[in-house]
Amino acid sequence: MIFKCFIYFIILAQITVSGSEFNCNEISFNLEEIVNKTETVNEIIYAVINGNESGVTNDELIKFTDKFGHRFADFDSLELSIDYVIRLFKNLGINVYIEHVEFKAWKRGEESAIVSTFDELKNRSNEVNGKIVEFKFNFTKYEERVQYSYYGASEASRYGAVAALIKSLTPFSLYTLHTGTQNYFANFTRIPAASITSEDAELIARLSKSETVKVELILRLSETQEKPMKSRNVLAEVKG
Known part of the structure; x- marks a missing residue:
């Protein structure tokens, strides 16, 4: 089970929406505890690289991105992909929690780049x-x-x-x-x-x-900031 959780974590990370920045400096480590888990960590690494989980991460990620494509905010693909991950975790027997978040919806506007000459x-x-x-x-x-x-x-x-x-x-x-x-x-x-x-x-x-x-590059880029929208973060808990 822990192998599956490790494998699907990357998929979860692909769709998480957050309003705060992640600061690595705020994380504290217990070196002794980490060393004591070395054997378990090596088992996970072996299973993912050489064992029965080899290639599963890549295969599942390909399936996920092929199925949903981009997952921009306020697009159906984002919400559908969240539902997919929730079902995935539940099928694996993992506790799943939903955290509702609010964010500004960004939408791409007209874009074009015409290259002819450039100084x-x-x-x-x-x-x-x-x-x-x-x-x-x-x-x-x-x-x-x-x-x-x-x-x-x-x-x-x-x-x-x-x-x-x-x-x-x-x-x-x-x-x-x-x-x-x-x-x-x-x-x-x-x-x-x-x-x-x-x-x-x-x-x-x-x-x-x-x-x-001589090269000239003409750019026309536009985008809009829409009204605040709501979506969800998916939190999965593996009880040890």
């Missing part, structure tokens, strides 16, 4: 005003590069940029996007920000260095 944009403040800034970086570790996704738009706006493009935060790409949280500083204009694939980021960078090609 090479160097990352210098005296060249940024009125321009679109692209943050192109070599991926090392997620925690070292996520700052561009989180603060990129505000840092670009600080120097007068009109929009920001952030290269996908991933070491490997199949022309797929990795998006994340965008934070805005209170004292700077909230400019549009968009994630672009690693391939497109490299293409724009190459074209911007060309002596015969």
Whole structure:
């Protein structure tokens, strides 16, 4: 049973809605207790990687994402996926609790990117005003590069940029996007920000260095903040 709980935890994490931030520094650990559980932890790891649970996590996650797709706030897919996880936990004999939460419903508006020409944009403040800034970086570790996704738009706006493009935060790409949280500083204009694939980021960078090609990127991005909506968090308890 504990293996199943471990496997389905990742699915639960995919749909949880929360109004508060998670602070790892607030977590306290009992080292002796952790050491005493080493054998149990190793059994779980073996079962998930090499044992009868091998591949189950990935298979269930594929089934879940194929069935529900995106789970944006205020979309039927979110609520249906929550119902699915509740049934899943109940079928596994796990205690399930529902926590109702209220949040602002975000809806994507019109979006388009038309690439024809673009003036090479160097990352210098005296060249940024009125321009679109692209943050192109070599991926090392997620925690070292996520700052561009989180603060990129505000840092670009600080120097007068009109929009920001952030290269996908991933070491490997199949022309797929990795998006994340965008934070805005209170004292700077909230400019549009968009994630672009690693391939497109490299293409724009190459074209911007060309002596015969000038690149211009036109972005039209819009979104709306709807009235507060309600949804649910799913809490599962495994009694030991």
